[in-house]
Amino acid sequence: xxxxxxxxxxxxxxxxxxxxxxxxxxxxxxxxxxxxxxxxxxxxxxxxxxxxxxxxxxxxxxxxxxxxxxxxxxxxxxxxxxxxxxxxxxxxxxxxxxxxxxxxxxxxxxxxxxxxxxxxxxxxxxxxxxxxxxx
Numbered sequence: 001x002x003x004x005x006x007x008x009x010x011x012x013x014x015x016x017x018x019x020x021x022x023x024x025x026x027x028x029x030x031x032x033x034x035x036x037x038x039x040x041x042x043x044x045x046x047x048x049x050x051x052x053x054x055x056x057x058x059x060x061x062x063x064x065x066x067x068x069x070x071x072x073x074x075x076x077x078x079x080x081x082x083x084x085x086x087x088x089x090x091x092x093x094x095x096x097x098x099x100x101x102x103x104x105x106x107x108x109x110x111x112x113x114x115x116x117x118x119x120x121x122x123x124x125x126x127x128x129x130x131x132x133x134x135x
Contacts, residue, residue, distance in 0.1 A: 006089060006134060007097075012125050013065065013073035013086045014101040019111045020067035022052040027064075029057045030092055038099050046106030061091060079134075083127045089134040 017023050025035055032055055039053045051068075058064075062076040073086035075094045080087060088094050108116035 006094075008120065009086055009088045009130050009134075010094070010098050010101050011105075011120065012130075013088060014098060014105050015110065015121055016067055016070045016073060016086065017065060017102055018049065018105055020051060020070035022054070022068040024054040024056055024066040025063065026056045026058050026060070026066065028059070028061055028092075031055070031063070031095055032057075034095060034099065038102065041103050042106050045103060046109075049106050063092070063095060079131050083131075086125070086127060087131055087134070 025031070027035075035053060035055045042049055042053075062074055065073040067073070071084050071086065073088065074080050075088045075090055075092075075098070077089065077091065079089075088098065105116070110116050110121075
């Protein structure tokens with residue numbers, strides 16, 4: 001992956017998901033099999049990570065991530081109002097990048113490893129700056 005601001009937001013949301021104790025993914029229904037695959041892949045490749053992945057269907061084209069004990073995220077064409085929510089600009093095509101990053105970090109031992117998520121993981125996330133890069 002290149003180091004674009006979109007990639008940085010993908011990495012930040014992946015870290016937030018892995019730091020949470022569970023995630024509810026609200027989507028249009030096209031990702032049911034991919035979400036099930038992610039749950040299976042994480043349990044196979046990163047068995048130390050124990051959290052639930054719940055899927056919920058909505059009418060929205062956006063993909064919303066409600067993390068337990070961690071800030072939320074969204075994949076959408078339009079930014080959310082709150083700067084507490086990580087925004088990844090796009091649609092379902094961004095799901096594959098996020099899924100790969102979640103598995104990659106999980107295999108590396110995140111969040112229990114030191115330095116495995118790169119130097120950006122130890123810096124505070126600047127959502128306002130990230131959004132400026134995407135508009």
